[in-house]
Amino acid sequence: MHIPVLLKESVDLLVWRTGGVYVDATVGLGGHTKGILERDPRAFVIGIDRDPHALKLAEENLKDFEGRFCLYQANFRYLDEVLKQEGIKEVDGFLFDLGVSMLQLKSPRGFSFQRDEPLDMRMNPEDKKTAYQVINTYSERDLVRILKEYGEEPNASRIARAIVMHRTKKPIETTGELVSIITSLIPYRRGRVHPATRIFQAIRIEVNEELISLEEALEKTPRFLKKGGRLVVISFHSLEDRIVKNFFKRHTDIFKLLTKKPIRPTLQEMKKNPASRSAKLRAGERI
Numbered sequence: 001m002h003i004p005v006l007l008k009e010s011v012d013l014l015v016w017r018t019g020g021v022y023v024d025a026t027v028g029l030g031g032h033t034k035g036i037l038e039r040d041p042r043a044f045v046i047g048i049d050r051d052p053h054a055l056k057l058a059e060e061n062l063k064d065f066e067g068r069f070c071l072y073q074a075n076f077r078y079l080d081e082v083l084k085q086e087g088i089k090e091v092d093g094f095l096f097d098l099g100v101s102m103l104q105l106k107s108p109r110g111f112s113f114q115r116d117e118p119l120d121m122r123m124n125p126e127d128k129k130t131a132y133q134v135i136n137t138y139s140e141r142d143l144v145r146i147l148k149e150y151g152e153e154p155n156a157s158r159i160a161r162a163i164v165m166h167r168t169k170k171p172i173e174t175t176g177e178l179v180s181i182i183t184s185l186i187p188y189r190r191g192r193v194h195p196a197t198r199i200f201q202a203i204r205i206e207v208n209e210e211l212i213s214l215e216e217a218l219e220k221t222p223r224f225l226k227k228g229g230r231l232v233v234i235s236f237h238s239l240e241d242r243i244v245k246n247f248f249k250r251h252t253d254i255f256k257l258l259t260k261k262p263i264r265p266t267l268q269e270m271k272k273n274p275a276s277r278s279a280k281l282r283a284g285e286r287i
Contacts, residue, residue, distance in 0.1 A: 002102060004031030005276040006234055009263050010095060011035045013283040014232045018042050020092030023083070023224075025076040025217060028101050030058035036095075037065045045069040046086060048076050050124040050208075054103055075124070077213040080220050090226045098214065099236035100204060102275060111204060113196035116176030121200075121207045131203050135178065136171045140164045150211070150239065151202030158185055159199060175200075201237065211239060218247045222254045225286040231255065232283040244282050255284030 004010075010032060014022060019042040024033045027047030036043055047069055049055050055071050062069055072082045076096065083091070100123075105112050110120040110131055121131035138146070140160050147156035162181050163172065172178055179196050186195035205211055221231050235241040241262065248257055262280035270277050 002029040002031055003273040003276075004028075004035065005097065005273065005279045006263065006265055006269070006281050007032065007035050009281055010097075010232050010234060010283075011039050013258055013281075014093045014095055014230050015039045015043065016228060016230055016285075017092065020044075021046070021088065021090075022093045022095065023048065023079060023091055024095050024097075025079060026095075026097045027058050027071060028054050028097065029103060030061040032095055032097060033058070033069060034062060034065070037062070037068055043068070046082065046088070046091075047071045048074050048079060048082055050075045050127075051101075051104065052124070052126075053107070054101065057103070073124070075209075075213055077209075077216040077220075079217055080224070083224060089224070091224050091229065092226055093230040093232065094221050094225070096214070096217070096233040098210075098234060098240050110175045111200070113175055113179050113194060113200050116174050118174055119172065119178065121204045123208050127208070129207050131207050132171075132173065134203055134206055135163060136167050146206045147199060147202045149202075150205040151198035152238070153198045153202065155186060205239075211243060214240060214243055215247075218244070222251065222286065227286055229286040230258070230283060231286070232281065234279055234281045236278050236280075241280050241282070248282060248284050251284075254286065256287050258283040258285055 015036060018040050021044050022036055024045050024047045027033055027049045033045045033047050036045055052073050055073055059071060074082055100111055108117050110117045119131040119135055143160035143163060144156045147153040147159060162185055166172060166181055182196045182199055188194055233244045235244055248255055259282050262282050265276040265279055
């Protein structure tokens with residue numbers, strides 16, 4: 001079962017009046033949208049997700065709320081186009097729940113290093129760029145940059161060199177092959193973070209242009225938010241959180257910060273849903 005992260009906390013901050021129109025920019029399986037619609041029986045939600053499989057499941061999960069939501073397959077960096085298509089000029093709030101979903105981790109698209117699958121990692125299977133292309137066609141220099149920038153990987157140069165050397169013999173086609181290259185350089189020790197974790201994060205971010213999309217989407221939110229409207233963002237690693245934190249810092253003339261420090265999940269939530277461990281929530285109010 002899909003458990004939405006920081007559900008009560010995010011809905012508490014997001015829903016500030018009755019009959020509001022909200023954008024769930026990462027609708028996923030519809031958990032947060034359901035929370036919004038239950039909290040305010042007059043609310044309407046525009047749900048956006050780039051993953052068509054997730055949207056099908058969201059539609060099924062939200063069937064009790066027919067007529068109170070609409071779903072769009074799009075990257076949230078194009079939220080302005082989605083709202084234009086809906087004929088909506090202003091909204092009461094935006095919610096972003098970032099990162100990769102459990103549905104994607106369990107899909108056979110190569111998001112997880114725990115199974116041997118084709119190197120894909122596309123959140124939207126219709127996108128052109130794949131993990132296979134990144135691993136097999138990017139220069140050593142570009143691989144180093146991605147691993148450092150998006151994975152904060154201290155062994156970026158060694159790993160990039162090993163990838164390039166390996167692919168001169170034959171293309172690297174599966175997650176299993178990539179993991180064995182990584183672990184031949186940095187062996188996995190039980191109880192420690194798996195050495196492939198940062199590498200997979202970096203490649204996934206590059207394939208899906210996650211950080212660029214986030215920056216673009218955040219910058220578009222103020223022009224649609226009503227006075228008093230809310231922007232709520234849940235991030236899962238330091239790179240995402242830094243972008244959100246800096247966005248609010250840059251725009252103190254537009255947003256009043258509602259979270260002096262990021263909100264973290266309770267011990268109870270982390271126990272129930274270990275995937276929530278690294279979650280941080282930041283929120284602002286349009287002034």
